[in-house]
Amino acid sequence: MSIVLDVDPAAAAPIWRQIEDGVRRLVASGSLPPGAAVPSVRELARSLRVNPATVSKAYQLLSDAGLLVVRRGEGTFVAELESGARDAERARLLAEGATRLVAVARSMGATKAETNRAVDAAWREFTEGGEGTKDGR
Amino acid sequence: MDAEPIVRLQDLTVRYGRFTAVNRLSLEVPKGCVYALLGRNGSGKSSAVRCLLGQQKPAAGDASVFGLDSWRRRRRIMERTAVVPETPDVPPTATAEALQPFMQRVSPQWSPAAYISRLDGFGVPRRTPFRRLSKGQQRQLTLALALAGSPELLVLDDPTLGLDAVARRSLYEELVGELADRGTTVLMTTHDLAGVEGIADRVGVLAGGSLLVDEPLEALKLRWCRIRWLPSDAVPEATIGHALRHLEPHAYRPGTDHAVVRGFTAAGLDRFRDEARLEVTGVDCLPLEEIFIALCGGDNGGGAS
Numbered sequence: 478m479s480i481v482l483d484v485d486p487a488a489a490a491p492i493w494r495q496i497e498d499g500v501r502r503l504v505a506s507g508s509l510p511p512g513a514a515v516p517s518v519r520e521l522a523r524s525l526r527v528n529p530a531t532v533s534k535a536y537q538l539l540s541d542a543g544l545l546v547v548r549r550g551e552g553t554f555v556a557e558l559e560s561g562a563r564d565a566e567r568a569r570l571l572a573e574g575a576t577r578l579v580a581v582a583r584s585m586g587a588t589k590a591e592t593n594r595a596v597d598a599a600w601r602e603f604t605e606g607g608e609g610t611k612d613g614r
Numbered sequence: 615m616d617a618e619p620i621v622r623l624q625d626l627t628v629r630y631g632r633f634t635a636v637n638r639l640s641l642e643v644p645k646g647c648v649y650a651l652l653g654r655n656g657s658g659k660s661s662a663v664r665c666l667l668g669q670q671k672p673a674a675g676d677a678s679v680f681g682l683d684s685w686r687r688r689r690r691i692m693e694r695t696a697v698v699p700e701t702p703d704v705p706p707t708a709t710a711e712a713l714q715p716f717m718q719r720v721s722p723q724w725s726p727a728a729y730i731s732r733l734d735g736f737g738v739p740r741r742t743p744f745r746r747l748s749k750g751q752q753r754q755l756t757l758a759l760a761l762a763g764s765p766e767l768l769v770l771d772d773p774t775l776g777l778d779a780v781a782r783r784s785l786y787e788e789l790v791g792e793l794a795d796r797g798t799t800v801l802m803t804t805h806d807l808a809g810v811e812g813i814a815d816r817v818g819v820l821a822g823g824s825l826l827v828d829e830p831l832e833a834l835k836l837r838w839c840r841i842r843w844l845p846s847d848a849v850p851e852a853t854i855g856h857a858l859r860h861l862e863p864h865a866y867r868p869g870t871d872h873a874v875v876r877g878f879t880a881a882g883l884d885r886f887r888d889e890a891r892l893e894v895t896g897v898d899c900l901p902l903e904e905i906f907i908a909l910c911g912g913d914n915g916g917g918a919s
Contacts, residue, residue, distance in 0.1 A: 486811035487901035489839075491832055519794035526786040527812035528648060529794035584844060584895035 481508070484525050492527055496535035504544055504555055505566040511557045515545065618681050619644050620767050620799045621666055625675035628661040628823075635661040637823035638675065643816075648793065648800040650810045650831075653820035654910055659803040660700070662820070663771055666801075667697060679767060693721070696760035700771040702752050706745035710738060710755055721763050729762035736784060750781030757785060761792055768792070770802035774809055782809055789813065807903040817902070819909050826909050831902070838864075838905045841883070842872040842896040849890055857890035864908055874900070874908065 482499040484492050503509040515521075518536060522529040536553060539545040544566075546556045558566075582592040621643035628636040636658040643649040653659045664670040665677040668688030677684040679691045704713065710733055717724045733740060736754040744752060753773060760768060770789075774782045786809060792798055793813075804810050817834060819827040827834060841861065851868040858866055862877030878897070887894055900908075 484812065486808070487899065489897065489899040491835070492812055519791060522790045522794050523787045525812065526783065526790055526809075528815060529790060530646075530815065531812070580895070584893070 493531045493534040497538050505570050509555050511555050513555045515553050622678050626672050626677055627674040629673040635823055641818055641828055643801050645799055646797045648815045650814035650817045651803045657820040658823040695767040696763050696765035697769045698756050698760050698773050702756050704744045707743050710740045724763045729758050732758035749776050768798050768800045772803050774806040807906055811902045821910050837878050838876050838900050839878045840872055840874050840898045844893040844895055845871045854890050857886045860885040
């Protein structure tokens with residue numbers, strides 16, 4: 478099975494962190510449901526073309542955090558999270574994104590009202606874009 | 615645990631006549647490490663690699679592999695080492711198939727099955743003379759030859775040179791698979807900084823025969839970055855320039871709102887922020903390529919930007 482994950486070696490976050498965050502997002506969004514198999518270290522390293530030790534490190538951190546479980550001889554799987562834990566993970570990721578947005582807004586001296594308007598506009602663009610009414614601007 | 619490094623260069627010096635190509639170079643490649651040796655053309659990379667493979671006798675210093683002296687114990691070293699050279703050493707008329715019995719005679723642990731399965735995986739035709747293969751196929755064939763011997767050390771000399779994006783990708787995939795399966799120690803020289811970025815554990819940057827950098831890639835990337843701040847009329851440029859010393863500035867043009875630094879630490883950033891009284895808006899990681907250019911760009915007055 479393949480999962481949609483992308484790493485950018487030039488990005489600010491170390492590659493193991495990008496992998497860790499990517500898997501966390503896929504789990505929180507439900508794209509990787511509880512019990513689903515994740516690719517082996519070898520498979521993921523090959524498809525991302527990164528050092529297997531880096532993938533191992535990310536998987537290790539995710540297992541330590543209880544998001545993944547390793548079953549000997551079978552592979553690595555998404556843990557059966559309680560729904561509370563999954564909600565907490567979603568909330569955490571959303572808060573992280575919001576912090577990033579606020580940082581951008583503040584660096585430009587934007588007000589809270591301005592920022593909220595930008596969020597509303599972006600939200601509309603996404604929903605309308607999904608129905609094919611975006612004018613491509 | 616094996617504390618002995620797989621490769622060790624100690625005060626290695628190589629001279630050609632009066633020209634010193636490698637100047638007291640010391641480095642170690644620990645077991646399981648992927649070491650990328652970077653440098654501009656003529657920086658001494660190839661001379662260093664030739665010494666450690668026992669192809670060249672150093673003027674001074676030592677090169678050893680598996681704890682064996684490279685010059686005197688070359689044969690023993692090569693039994694456990696595979697090399698993918700910059701210019702292929704395969705006879706131009708030989709086919710992939712014809713190389714198989716030859717390799718089996720030379721090396722008892724060389725595996726024809728592993729060789730064939732890699733060739734097929736790559737899609738390299740087995741009955742085409744080497745010189746008629748594409749550059750990418752030639753490189754894939756040499757890599758298949760090398761890996762079929764299950765080497766403990768793999769030496770790659772600019773393995774992606776002249777390869778297109780697809781061939782580069784397939785080479786890296788194969789290399790990464792090998793690392794995952796066998797934990798092979800790798801020493802590679804390369805110009806493909808973007809490609810090696812996700813793969814190297816440790817990097818060395820050579821210039822003028824000496825190492826400018828020898829450290830884990832992650833550490834190098836953590837300390838080199840671009841700091842951006844909110845411009846403020848209240849802060850004189852000289853204050854910013856002075857406060858940047860906490861981060862070891864590499865490049866800062868007064869009047870701009872960013873600087874490239876080579877000694878980033880969280881504590882240093884706090885000191886910079888306090889002293890310059892600026893709002894820092896971002897700390898961006900630099901691609902290895904940019905770090906490399908910053909390190910080597912002006913080292914010989916060659917005018918690289």
